[in-house]
Amino acid sequence: MKMFVTERRNKIMELLHEKQRLTVKELSTQIGVSEATLRTDLNKMEQNGLLTRTHGGAMLNQQSPVDHDTSFSVREKQNRAEKSLIAKEAFHFIEEKQCILLDASSTALELARYLNEKMIRLTVVTSGIQTALELKDNPNVTVILIGGVVTQGSSTIEGTLGIELLEKLHIDILFTSASGFSVENGLTDFNLYEVELKKRMVHKAQKIIAVIDHSKLGVTSSAPFATTNQVDVLITNSTIDSDTEQILNSHHIQAISAS
Template sequence: MFLIERRKKILEFLSSQGKATVKELSSFSGVTEVTLRNDLKTMEEEGLIKRFHGGAIISEQVDPENFFSVREQKNQNQKSDIAKRAAELVTNGQCILLDGSSTIREFAKLLKTMPVRLTVITNGIYTALELRDNPLITVILLGGVIRVGSTALEGTLGTNILNQLKIDIMFTSASGFTIKDGLMDFNVYEVDLKKRMVESSAKLVTLMDSSKFDTSSLASFAATEQMDILITDNNAPAEIIAQLRNMNIDVLIGE
């Protein structure tokens, strides 16, 4: 198990169990207790956990709801329906940009089965891996930093590529959305990258299930006015949908 993946699994285990001993975590992760203690020391320094004699607990500052593996399981049916509607917007020869969210990974699972030639740029590691086996799709992975609990590369280290290609559509999701604040995410480093991604794209398509509406998160990466198309499910608030349509934003419902 790779270092980042191992530490992500440790966090998920602590989140589900509340606390665990070094022996339990060592057995779970398949590494020696010496290696495990080094992991825990680093994770404590990063503010992810708190150690006690012989074990560890997850830090109060860490929200398990933000772990990719947790988000991926939420509203699975809605995400699948939304992804199917988004696939209708893809045409042969496009260059598209995908973020690293769990909703967009669901979209990528559909793309990899489509007989369409595409160039796909993404900061999502799992998203890139989903698409790698389709010979018609050229995948470009944006460089950046990966943190524990995430499967997306963050930061603006690899954004020069965005200036070198004509990007037809960016497909994105968000952890929260309000008319006032626009599309929001919980990680400030990924927000910086997603801002650059939005600015580099000719069109912005948002895939967002109804649970994200009228929900705030840490920081905004796109104003409501920057959205061209929103794809959501039929439980989305009718009042907000009407407001968006009055702003000339196309709203599509995945069914």
Template sequence: MIMNILHQHQRTTIKELNKHLNVSAATLRTDLTQMEKEGLLIRTHGGAMTKEKTNDQHCSPVGDTINQIEKIKISQRAAQLIMNGQCIFLDASPIALELARILVQEKSRLTVVTNGIHAAMEMKENPNITVILIGGALRAGSTALEGRFGIDLLRRIHADILFTSASGFTIEDGLTDFNVYEIELKKEMVKAASRVVALLDHDKIGKISIASYASTEQIDVLITDSEAPHAFFDEIAAKQIELIVV
């Protein structure tokens, strides 16, 4: 029955399964953990998702299912950095969307500012979260609002933390991305945040994209997975960036 629900919706939560199956949360957690061991699904914070790639818009905003388990682990660790009452920025990356899906289940009061349409839609279900969607242009096939329309808003807001991902990261070039229009928004997010937390699965390390939006020196915390090259860990330590490996 759990697998039938996953095939229909691609992802589910303990709360939803409890409502449909009338089984205790403890039993459901045990079942989901065992099913993950058997390779049937991927455990997420408070639920599970299907392992199959999908074009469903409710999954990844850009179809980015590569290293999905790593992305979930990174976002779960990132959520631990957030404190009650904070204002945070989320970009429109797949990892930020996973973080939004965790936050919607939290009881903390937060203000979240994002240019990610799916992230905003996820978090609006939590009455404790005030969601501010940055205005901008929406291109065909994209779920990120971009351009300079939202810059004036960002210049009026101070955030405690920016959670951001990138197409690539190197020590020399910092965080780089391919969308030059969204980069303008990300630059303003970096300026307006007290802390910048980079969320990067190992495939992003050592790669360079079109343009940089944050130098290495502007990054306060970097969260990555254990598949990242260990030589990279030493380079990050030398830059006095807090490194978290999941």
């Protein structure tokens, strides 16, 4: 069965996370595509910061800002203070009685924690199991968990099973993070199946707010789920240089530094 490029690259990353290091020959045997095709994939993936090329193959880039396989609990603790600042900025966009959509990112979870401290009536729709649990005892918040397949080693719902539910809801704002954001490629993520759900989230929301810590800026992961023109606001934890801010403004994106 012919694989899409993104599926093939997802598979390469899955195998690398299992083995840490692989040769092109091993990958060719496992995935069933030519070594020439794989070399092209690996070179492109190295440019995107997903892995490190070695003589005859590739190894996992341990410093990669898009290391998707780190367990959710570890990712959640990373840059916690910065994510908290981003959450506080994000809160300013939320109004009483809105219906907001939170993805399964650790930054969105931080926003849920912040919401829990506020007296505000909301409906929160989420694909994050931890996010739903965080808000479930809040009498002011109605929580709707999008159904689907639970991602192994994470607290994310993926797949398209929840799309039918999404279609029935009016969503005022989507707060989403990503593995990477670049002006050329927009918001991108690693997991192809999670991306399908995120595309529908973007389509349904009246306003898209990207909550991205600085390590994701300028990074492109394998699968896009929102173009730059679909993003209304970008909140990050570092100072955005004037050139980047100008470019974002030209795309009608409000850029906010939560530093």
